[in-house]
Amino acid sequence: MIIALVMAGGKGLRLESDIEKPLFPINDRPLITYVLENIKESKWIEKTVVAVSPNDPNTKKYLIDDLNFSPFDNSFYESDNDDYCLDTLGKGYVEDLSNILEIFEAKSKEDILIFINADLPLVSGEILDEILSHYLSQDKPALSTLVPVEIFEKYGVNYSYEFNGKVPSGINILRSENVVQEEELLIIQRDELIFNVNTIDTAILASKFL
Numbered sequence: 225m226i227i228a229l230v231m232a233g234g235k236g237l238r239l240e241s242d243i244e245k246p247l248f249p250i251n252d253r254p255l256i257t258y259v260l261e262n263i264k265e266s267k268w269i270e271k272t273v274v275a276v277s278p279n280d281p282n283t284k285k286y287l288i289d290d291l292n293f294s295p296f297d298n299s300f301y302e303s304d305n306d307d308y309c310l311d312t313l314g315k316g317y318v319e320d321l322s323n324i325l326e327i328f329e330a331k332s333k334e335d336i337l338i339f340i341n342a343d344l345p346l347v348s349g350e351i352l353d354e355i356l357s358h359y360l361s362q363d364k365p366a367l368s369t370l371v372p373v374e375i376f377e378k379y380g381v382n383y384s385y386e387f388n389g390k391v392p393s394g395i396n397i398l399r400s401e402n403v404v405q406e407e408e409l410l411i412i413q414r415d416e417l418i419f420n421v422n423t424i425d426t427a428i429l430a431s432k433f434l
């Protein structure tokens with residue numbers, strides 16, 4: 225099964241807001257709703273799991289009460305529900321990613337998990353499918369996507385980390401196994417990937433394209 229894993233349990237400190245980042249309004253709608261709608265447009269993704277944490281209790285409540293998400297449990301594979309909310313520790317991205325792989329590994333090592341940061345509202349279903357198509361056309365178990373720094377520079381958007389002139393975009397594919405996985409690198413020249421809402425400035429910029 226191809227499952228979207230939306231990472232949404234960070235502290236969101238750079239936004240300097242009392243509102244949790246996934247709920248931060250962009251054009252009057254919570255940031256995460258754009259990401260969830262984009263995932264729904266994908267032809268390949270069958271289910272969505274949002275990884276929340278003690279850092280964002282209101283996001284969990286919003287997903288369950290307002291968007292009808294189910295708490296992740298053993299019914300995941302059998303149920304007709306497509307949308308789940310999974311509690312993680314929220315102490316760090318890599319640690320939670322590894323815990324998530326362990327949870328899925330216990331059920332099946334055959335799933336394909338596409339990890340998507342909850343702060344990428346402009347990455348459409350079409351882009352997600354382009355990434356998945358590339359992944360499915362090659363043999364490596366993992367895939368990381370990178371964006372050339374020039375695209376960030378074009379919009380004056382800051383990036384946290386670059387490697388050989390490329391910035392990790394926040395979308396990565398892994399098999400449902402908690403092991404080191406050989407990865408394919410995919411460089412994508414799409415402006416949509418740089419609107420990573422970390423600060424008020426990127427929130428304002430992203431709102432102009434939504």
Ligand SMILES: Nc1nc2c(ncn2[C@@H]2O[C@H](COP(=O)(O)OP(=O)(O)O)[C@@H](O)[C@H]2O)c(=O)[nH]1
Nearest residue numbers: 231232233234275314315316317320341342343
């Ligand atoms: N579940 C979970 N999500 C996290 C954790 N740390 C970060 N995230 C989420 O991962 C995404 C990327 O984090 P962010 O701080 O924006 O990373 P950056 O943009 O690469 O600096 C955000 O949507 C966060 O909410 C964590 O410890 N646990």
Ligand SMILES: [Mg+2]
Nearest residue numbers: 343420421422
């Ligand atoms: Mg971010």
